[in-house]
Amino acid sequence: MSNALDNSMLTLITFIPLAGAVLLMFFPRRDRDIRMFALVVSLLDFVLSLHLPVHFQRGQTGFQYETNQLWISNPNIHYHMGVDGVSMWLVVLTTFLTPLCVLISWKSIHERVKEFFILLLVLQTALIGVFVALDLFLFYFFWEATLIPMALLIGIYGHGRRVYAAVKFFLYTMVASMFMLAAILWLYAKTGTFDFVSIQSAIRNGQVENFSGAALWLFLGFFIAFAVKVPVFPFHTWLPDAHVEAPTAGSVLLAGVLLKMGTYGMLRFDLGLFPEQSVSNASWIMVLALIGIVYGALVAMVQPNMKKLIAYSSISHLGFVVLGIFSFTQAGLDGATYVMLAHGVSTGALFMLAGILYERRHTYEIAEFGGLATPMPVYATFFLFIVLASVGLPLLNGFIGEFLVLSGAFRDRAVYGIVGATGVIWSACYLLWMYQRVFYGKVTHEVNLALPDLSGRERAALWPPAVAALVMGVAPLLWLNAIDPAVQTALAPFAQLASKMVGR
Amino acid sequence: MNSTTDLTQVVPQAADYIRILPEIVLAIFGMIVMVLDPVMDERSSQKILGVLALVGSLAALIATLFQAQYPGLGFWNMVQVDSFSLFFHFLVAAVTTVVILTSYEYMAVQGIRAGEYYALVLFGALGMSLMSSAVELVLIFIALEISSISTYILAGFRRRAAISSESSVKYFLLGSFATAFFLYGVALMFGATGSTSITVIGDALRSGQIPILAYVGVALIFVGLGFKVAAAPFHVWTPDVYEGAPAPVVGFMSTAPKAAAFAVLLRIMFEADAPGRVWLIWVAAALSMTLGNVGALVQNNVKRLLAYSSIAHAGYLLVAFAALPNNGIPAAMFYLASYAAMNVGAFAVISHISGAGERYVTLEDYEGLGRRSPLLAAMLTIFLLSLIGIPITGGFFAKFYVFSAALQANLVGLVIIGVLNSAVASYYYLRLIVVMYMREAREDVPLPRIPLGLGAALAISLAATIYLGVLPGRVLDYAARTAAEWAH
Numbered sequence: 002m003s004n005a006l007d008n009s010m011l012t013l014i015t016f017i018p019l020a021g022a023v024l025l026m027f028f029p030r031r032d033r034d035i036r037m038f039a040l041v042v043s044l045l046d047f048v049l050s051l052h053l054p055v056h057f058q059r060g061q062t063g064f065q066y067e068t069n070q071l072w073i074s075n076p077n078i079h080y081h082m083g084v085d086g087v088s089m090w091l092v093v094l095t096t097f098l099t100p101l102c103v104l105i106s107w108k109s110i111h112e113r114v115k116e117f118f119i120l121l122l123v124l125q126t127a128l129i130g131v132f133v134a135l136d137l138f139l140f141y142f143f144w145e146a147t148l149i150p151m152a153l154l155i156g157i158y159g160h161g162r163r164v165y166a167a168v169k170f171f172l173y174t175m176v177a178s179m180f181m182l183a184a185i186l187w188l189y190a191k192t193g194t195f196d197f198v199s200i201q202s203a204i205r206n207g208q209v210e211n212f213s214g215a216a217l218w219l220f221l222g223f224f225i226a227f228a229v230k231v232p233v234f235p236f237h238t239w240l241p242d243a244h245v246e247a248p249t250a251g252s253v254l255l256a257g258v259l260l261k262m263g264t265y266g267m268l269r270f271d272l273g274l275f276p277e278q279s280v281s282n283a284s285w286i287m288v289l290a291l292i293g294i295v296y297g298a299l300v301a302m303v304q305p306n307m308k309k310l311i312a313y314s315s316i317s318h319l320g321f322v323v324l325g326i327f328s329f330t331q332a333g334l335d336g337a338t339y340v341m342l343a344h345g346v347s348t349g350a351l352f353m354l355a356g357i358l359y360e361r362r363h364t365y366e367i368a369e370f371g372g373l374a375t376p377m378p379v380y381a382t383f384f385l386f387i388v389l390a391s392v393g394l395p396l397l398n399g400f401i402g403e404f405l406v407l408s409g410a411f412r413d414r415a416v417y418g419i420v421g422a423t424g425v426i427w428s429a430c431y432l433l434w435m436y437q438r439v440f441y442g443k444v445t446h447e448v449n450l451a452l453p454d455l456s457g458r459e460r461a462a463l464w465p466p467a468v469a470a471l472v473m474g475v476a477p478l479l480w481l482n483a484i485d486p487a488v489q490t491a492l493a494p495f496a497q498l499a500s501k502m503v504g505r
Numbered sequence: 506m507n508s509t510t511d512l513t514q515v516v517p518q519a520a521d522y523i524r525i526l527p528e529i530v531l532a533i534f535g536m537i538v539m540v541l542d543p544v545m546d547e548r549s550s551q552k553i554l555g556v557l558a559l560v561g562s563l564a565a566l567i568a569t570l571f572q573a574q575y576p577g578l579g580f581w582n583m584v585q586v587d588s589f590s591l592f593f594h595f596l597v598a599a600v601t602t603v604v605i606l607t608s609y610e611y612m613a614v615q616g617i618r619a620g621e622y623y624a625l626v627l628f629g630a631l632g633m634s635l636m637s638s639a640v641e642l643v644l645i646f647i648a649l650e651i652s653s654i655s656t657y658i659l660a661g662f663r664r665r666a667a668i669s670s671e672s673s674v675k676y677f678l679l680g681s682f683a684t685a686f687f688l689y690g691v692a693l694m695f696g697a698t699g700s701t702s703i704t705v706i707g708d709a710l711r712s713g714q715i716p717i718l719a720y721v722g723v724a725l726i727f728v729g730l731g732f733k734v735a736a737a738p739f740h741v742w743t744p745d746v747y748e749g750a751p752a753p754v755v756g757f758m759s760t761a762p763k764a765a766a767f768a769v770l771l772r773i774m775f776e777a778d779a780p781g782r783v784w785l786i787w788v789a790a791a792l793s794m795t796l797g798n799v800g801a802l803v804q805n806n807v808k809r810l811l812a813y814s815s816i817a818h819a820g821y822l823l824v825a826f827a828a829l830p831n832n833g834i835p836a837a838m839f840y841l842a843s844y845a846a847m848n849v850g851a852f853a854v855i856s857h858i859s860g861a862g863e864r865y866v867t868l869e870d871y872e873g874l875g876r877r878s879p880l881l882a883a884m885l886t887i888f889l890l891s892l893i894g895i896p897i898t899g900g901f902f903a904k905f906y907v908f909s910a911a912l913q914a915n916l917v918g919l920v921i922i923g924v925l926n927s928a929v930a931s932y933y934y935l936r937l938i939v940v941m942y943m944r945e946a947r948e949d950v951p952l953p954r955i956p957l958g959l960g961a962a963l964a965i966s967l968a969a970t971i972y973l974g975v976l977p978g979r980v981l982d983y984a985a986r987t988a989a990e991w992a993h
Contacts, residue, residue: 142896156943164943
C-alpha cells in the first residue's frame with residue numbers, strides 16, 4: 002500500500018469536486034453546459050472513489066490509503082487523511098449520491114444555476130473531507146466547511162421559510178461545534194498534536210495530564226456537536242425545518258450524508274478517544290436514542306407533509322444508528338454502520354421521489370394526492386420499492402442494518418432491543434400508510450390525472466438507488482467484510498473495559 | 506549597536522537616515538502630491554496624484570525591505586529598526602497601498618477633489634510607521650500626533666455631508682483628549698524613571714522597586730492608546746466616526762493607525778515591562794469584546810456594524826497582551842496582520858457599493874447582492890467569514906494564537922469570555938451574509954463595474970486573508986523573532 006496513486010487517492014477524491022467548482026466559476030452562464038459539467042465531475046469522482054473498495058485490504062485493521070504530511074508547524078497541524086472500512090463506505094456513499102443530486106436538480110433549479118452547482122460541489126468536497134480527515138484540526142475544518150454551502154443551498158434555493166430554516170440550521174450546528182472545538186483545543190494543549198492516531202495512543206497510554214478530570218467534559222464536548230448533527234432527541238428541531246425548506250438535492254445530501262457526519266463522529270471520536278466515558282454515559286444516550294426512534298416515528302405518523310414525514314423518519318432511523326453504536330457490540334456497530342449506508346441510499350431516494358412530485362405539483366401535502374398509481378405507475382413502483390427498503394423488508398437494505406442493531410441492543414439489555422424493535426413496526430405503519438394515501442384508490446384531485454410519469458432523466462436518477470437497495474439487501478457481506486475489521490478495532494478497548502469491570 | 510564615536514554625537518550618519526528611510530520616502534511623496542495639487546486641474550489631479558501616491562506607498566514598501574538589511578538604532582537611540590518595526594512598516598505600507606487603490610474609484614464617484622487626500626494618507630502612514638520604530642516616548646508622541654491629525658482631517662473628507670464633519674470634529678476633540686492623556690502618562694513615566702527611552706524605562710522598572718507614579722503613568726498611557734485602538738471603555742467615539750468618515754478612510758483608520766497604536770502598546774507593555782499590565786488589560790479586553798459584539802448585534806448600518814466589530818476585535822487583540830511575552834507578542838502581531846487584511850478588504854467592498862454620497866450603506870442595500878454581483882458578494886463573504894474566525898481564513902488562526910497564548914498564561918476566564926463572544930459575533934456577520942444571499946433586492950440598483958484599482962485592492966486583501974489562513978507559519982515565525990529579540 003505504498004504506491005503514489007494510493008497515497009494521493011483520497012486527496013484526489015476529496016478535491017476533484019472543489020476543482021470542478023472552481024472551473025465552474027469561469028464558465029459562461031449556459032445552464033445546460035453547467036449541469037453537464039457538474040454531472041461529469043461528480044461521476045468522475047464516483048468512479049475514482051470506487052478505487053477505494055476495490056483495492057481495500059479487507060483483512061487489515063487500521064487506516065488505509067493514508068497520507069500524512071506536515072501542513073502547518075505552529076500549531077502542529079498535519080494533512081493526515083486515511084480511511085477504514087467505515088469511513089470508506091461513507092465516502093463512496095457521498096460520491097454515489099452527488100451525481101444523483103445533479104440529475105434530480107436538472108430542471109428544478111433554473112435560477113442561479115451556476116451558483117447552485119458550485120455550492121453542491123463545494124459541499125461534496127467538505128463532506129468527503131469530514132470522513133477522511135484523521136487530523137482533528139482538518140476534521141474540524143471540513144466539519145465547519147460543510148455548514149456554509151449547505152446553509153446557502155437551503156437559504157437561496159429553498160422554499161417559503163428558507164431563510165429561517167437556513168439560519169436555524171447554521172446556528173444550531175455552529176454553536177454545538179464550538180464545544181467540540183474547545184475539546185479539540187484542550188487535547189491539543191495537552192498533547193501538542195491534532196493527530197487522531199497520536200492523541201488516541203497518548204490517551205490509551207495515560208500520557209495526557211489531567212485527563213481523568215477533563216475526560217467527561219471532552220466526551221460531552223464532542224458528543225453534543227455530533228448529537229445536534231445526527232440529530233439525537235431533543236436536539237432535533239432544526240432538522241424538519243431544514244428538510245422541508247431545502248431543495249431536493251439539499252435534502253438528499255442532508256439526510257444521506259450530513260446526518261451521518263454525526264454518527265460517524267460518535268463512532269470515530271467519542272468511542273475512539275473516550276471509551277470509558279462512552280460506557281459510563283451509554284445508558285442515557287441509549288434512552289435518548291430510543292426516545293428518538295419512537296418519538297420520530299410517532300411524529301412522522303401524523304405529518305400531513307410528505308417531506309416532513311420523511312424528515313421525522315430520519316430521526317427515527319438515525320436513532321437506530323446511535324443505539325447500535327452505544328451497544329458496544331460487534332453486531333450493533335456493524336449494524337449501525339450498515340443503517341447509515343442503507344438510510345443514505347433509501348432516504349436519499351425518498352427525498353428524490355418527493356422532489357419529483359413537488360416539481361409537478363409544487364406541494365408536499367399528502368392530502369393533495371391520492372390514487373397516483375393510476376397516472377404514474379412507474380413512479381409508484383419505484384416509490385413502493387424504496388418504501389419497502391426503508392421499512393426494513395428482508396432482502397432489501399434496511400433490514401440487515403436494523404436487524405444487526407437490534408440483536409446488538411438485545412445483547413446489551415433486552416429492554417433496549419424490545420423498545421427499538423417497535424420502531425421497525427412504527428416505520429412500517431407511517432410509510433405504508435403514507436403510501437396508501439398517496440397512491441391507492443381513485444384519483445382524488447383532478448389535476449393529478451394529468452401528471453406525467455417519470456422522464457428518462459428521473460429514471461436514471463432512481464435506478465441506481467433501487468439497485469443498490471437490492472444488492473445491499475442480498476449481499477451485505479460485500480460491505481460488511483470491510484466494516485467488520487474497522488469495528489473490531491473500534492471495539493478493542495471495550496473488551497478490556499468489560500473485563501476490568503467484571504473483575505471489580 | 507550603540508554608536509559612541511564623537512562625530513555621531515552631533516551629526517546624523519547615513520545609517521541614521523536608513524533607519525527612517527520609509528518615513529523619508531513617504532514624506533517626500535506626500536509633499537510632492539501636496540505641491541502638485543494646486544497646479545493641476547481637477548480631472549488630471551484625480552489620476553496623476555493618485556498614481557503618485559501609490560508609487561509613494563510602494564516605494565515605502567521597498568524602502569522597508571531595503572531597511573531590513575540594516576537593523577539597529579538610529580538618531581541617538583530614538584528609532585530602532587528591528588524585526589518588530591519592519592513588520593509594522595510593511596503592514597502600514599501594504600494597508601496604505603490597498604487603501605489608495607480603493608480610493609481611486611471612491612473619490613471619483615463622490616466627486617471629491619482628491620489631491621490633498623492622498624497627501625494626508627501618506628503623511629498618516631508616515632506617522633504610523635514612525636510609531637512602530639520609535640523607541641522614545643516623546644518621539645512616539647510626535648509620531649502619534651502626525652498620524653492622528655491626518656486621520657482627523659481624512660475623517661471629514663466628505664465635505665458636503667454633515668455627518669462627515671461631525672465625525673471629524675468628534676474624532677478630533679476626543680482624540681486630542683486622548684493624546685493629552687498619553688502625554689501626561691509620558692510625563693509621569695519620566696518622573697518615575699528619569700527617562701523617556703523605552704529600554705531605559707524597562708531597565709529601571711525591572712531593577713528595584715516600582716514607584717507608584719509608574720503605575721499611574723502606565724494607566725494614563727493606556728487610556729491614550731486605548732482610545733486610538735478603540736478599546737472599551739474608550740470606544741464610544743468609534744461608531745459615529747466610522748459612520749461619518751469616507752468608507753476607504755474607515756478601512757484605513759480601523760487598521761493602520763490601530764496597528765501602529767498596538768505596536769506602541771506592545772513596546773510599552775512588553776519591552777518596557779509595564780507594571781500592572783495584566784489586570785488593566787484583562788478588564789479592557791473583556792469589556793471591549795463584550796460591548797463591541799453586543800453593540801454590533803443591533804446595527805443596521807454596515808459601517809456602524811463593522812465599527813462595533815472593530816471594537817470587539819480590539820478586545821480579542823488585547824487578550825494577547827495579557828498573555829506572556831513569548832507567545833503574546835507574536836499572537837498580537839499575527840492578529841493585526843490578518844485583521845488588516847480582512848477589514849481593509851471588507852471596507853473596499855463597502856466603498857464600492859456605497860455609491861455617490863454613500864447612499865447605500867444599510868443592511869437593506871445589501872439585499873440580493875449575491876445575485877447583483879456574485880463576485881463582490883463572494884469576496885465580502887470570505888472577509889466576513891474571516892472576521893468570524895472560520896478556518897482557512899486568517900481570522901481563524903489569529904483567534905487561535907491569541908486564545909492559546911492566553912491559555913498558556915492560565916487566563917481561562919478571559920478565554921471563555923472570548924470564545925463566547927466569538928459565538929455571539931458569528932450571528933451579526935452571518936446576518937449580513939444572509940441578507941446578501943437570501944433576500945431579494947428591493948430596488949434594482951445597478952452596480953458599477955469593478956474598476957482596475959479596486960480589483961487589485963480586493964485581490965491583495967483576499968490573497969492575504971487566505972494566505973494567512975492556509976500557511977500562517979511564516980508570518981507567525983517572523984513575529985516570534987520579535988519576542989526572541991525582546992527576551993530579557
